[in-house]
Amino acid sequence: MDFNKLYVIPIIFLVFFYCSKGLSLEYIIILLIFTLIFVYIIIQYFFDNKLVNYITFLVLLLNCFLSFFNNDWLIFIIMIILLVYLLFFKIGDILYNLANLFYNRANNISLMFCNLAMKFGVNQSDIFKMKGDILLEKEDYEGAFECYKHVLYFENDSNTINDIAVSLEYMKKYDEALNYYDNSLNINPNNVLTLNNKAILLIKLKKYDEALSILNKVLNIDENNITAMENRKKIINKIK
Incomplete structure (x- = not known):
């Protein structure tokens, strides 16, 4: 599902929130238009689009805290529902980013987040490459080989084939490793x-x-x- 389409629901609840504060319809429309234009400009010119998810999450979290301390329980419940809603659709990406955060810092933790992200449906070359590199460092050469082979479904490039060859070499399958090195060089001789x-x-x-x-x-x-x-x-x- 295209996550960007899901933003219509937070916008509807935002309108509801403004209405509950007694604002006029005209004022709500103007406020929404300026808010959306401002957010669009910031996202387009200053941020990676992936940060939209985190900006939305943080805004909802802030509203959640504010409504709790103001004893505005209806808004608090709505914010909790929206947070769970967003997390449900983006939990895999959040876990992937956590895996990337700990990569080369604490690889055991990174590997844990890689596995969790895969369980939540993250299926892209970067996460398999990351997991393969970690497993190679942990001397799980067969595991690394399987991860690198999976990367080929996304990127049949010279470096990916080189990674497969390296894992085969560590497994002492030298003839197969040489074949993969040759395949890598067929794609990029230099x-x-x-x-x-x-x-x-x-x-x-x-x-x-x-x-x-x-x-x-x-x-x-x-x-x-x-x-x-x-x-x-x-x-x-x-x-x-």
């Missing part, structure tokens, strides 16, 4: 990350000539690439 990763695997397999050729290509693309320079030096020392 993907430095994939080239370096493939070269490192080839070094591990003692295929030094192939690895050296790839590292030379990386240095042609980026002459200051530290990873390529260090691995090239290792190969030259081994050959000597």
Whole structure:
């Protein structure tokens, strides 16, 4: 369901709220028009549209507190109903943003929010990529592989295929990993990350000539690439 269409209900209750305060119809219409124009301008020119949900939520929460302290119980109940209503439709996105907030800070918490967000219907590439990265760090390579494979449904790009290859390499499925590295390079032959990763695997397999050729290509693309320079030096020392 398009969440933007759901804003008609808070607007109806806002009109009801103004009416309960004894304002005239003309004044209510003018107030609503200026409020909507002001909010639209702010959202369009200053904020990411995703923040509309949080702005709405915070406004309702503020009204909830104000009505509680003013003993305006009818408005308080309406605000509670609206908060639950909005949360029901946006809880997945809120959980996803919490997962993103804790990502690379507290990955266990981030993973928990990833799993919860998925249960509430969040099904997009970013959350599977995030979960895959966390599982890779936690050495759950099969779990990471499954997450990265799922990303392919959304983004069949070079970096995603590289991530799959990395997880396969950690699982010691070297032939499959090489195939995925090659698939990544078929899409983007100058993907430095994939080239370096493939070269490192080839070094591990003692295929030094192939690895050296790839590292030379990386240095042609980026002459200051530290990873390529260090691995090239290792190969030259081994050959000597």
